[in-house]
Amino acid sequence: MSERSLSSAWLSSWASLVSGVLDEMTEEFERKHGFPPGANQVRLADHEDQEAAHALGRDAPAAVDLVTFYSRIGEVVWADVGNGYFIHPARDVLGQHAEYGPVRVAARQEPGGLVIGSDGGGRSYVVGPDGAVHRTRTASLDEPELDTVADDLRQFLELLERSLARFIATGEPGYL
Template sequence: MAAEFERRHGFPPGPNQVRSADPDDQAAARALAELDLASADLVSLYDSIGDITWADVGNGYFVDPLPDVLLRLKEYDAVGDGMGEEARGLVIGSNGGGLCYVTGPSGVVYRTRTASLDEPGLDRVADDLRQFLQLLEDSLTRFVANGEPGYL
């Protein structure tokens, strides 16, 4: 993606990477496992992946580092609007347009309707984390192939 980016867009790419989890990330994943707010898949993801930063795919896609997720939880509490049977969820990332991705114990992934977490309104975007990651990969693939952003 980075090799063609500057030719296509006329400026160099920003950070675009999937960073492997380091020991601090893995310790945070163990702490996450003790909360009632995360699916086993999310804990597994953060045990192996530190974060995803695709700043140039469309407006950008970001799966935040777990220490940031836990700090946001501590400072602002969990998000709960529109999550149906799930009482609360964690903000795990965002797109470059200011919308956030939220997931809870069942693993369903939602996207906020606004950039505000006060009363964000949530729309379901994936049935589970695996499907969400597949949608991210599809967005990257489409962007590399023809420069079109995904709409996740």
């Protein structure tokens, strides 16, 4: 395992850190924004999530870190951070893959990307077979145009964490 690979310990630390920040943000949200907060949480994986994570590794072209992630984290819902950030549950990733197939990440590559999440603006996040995370430029997944936003899932989670911190400090989440 490389030092950039995800581990259960790193994921636990990340989830604990951002959950604490989300709790603080939520406590102040209505006073600051004038309306009640929506759902803002990192939900830890339950038994069903863990089974879906293993199925993802078995039935779809999932990068190893993605299986590790879903074995520990069930879902990320940050409805009030910018337009919102969402990492969908593994069972939704499997459903998307079963219904629509994998996403072509690069023109010369065989399709192999998995849609793992979205933002509140309709763009999707796709993990390629190499583990890199890409974002669609538009809401369409039919022949999507993708930009690479992170070299791996760990970097993507670190960028999400920075977006959360920036949002709390400035009201703007940044480019992610």
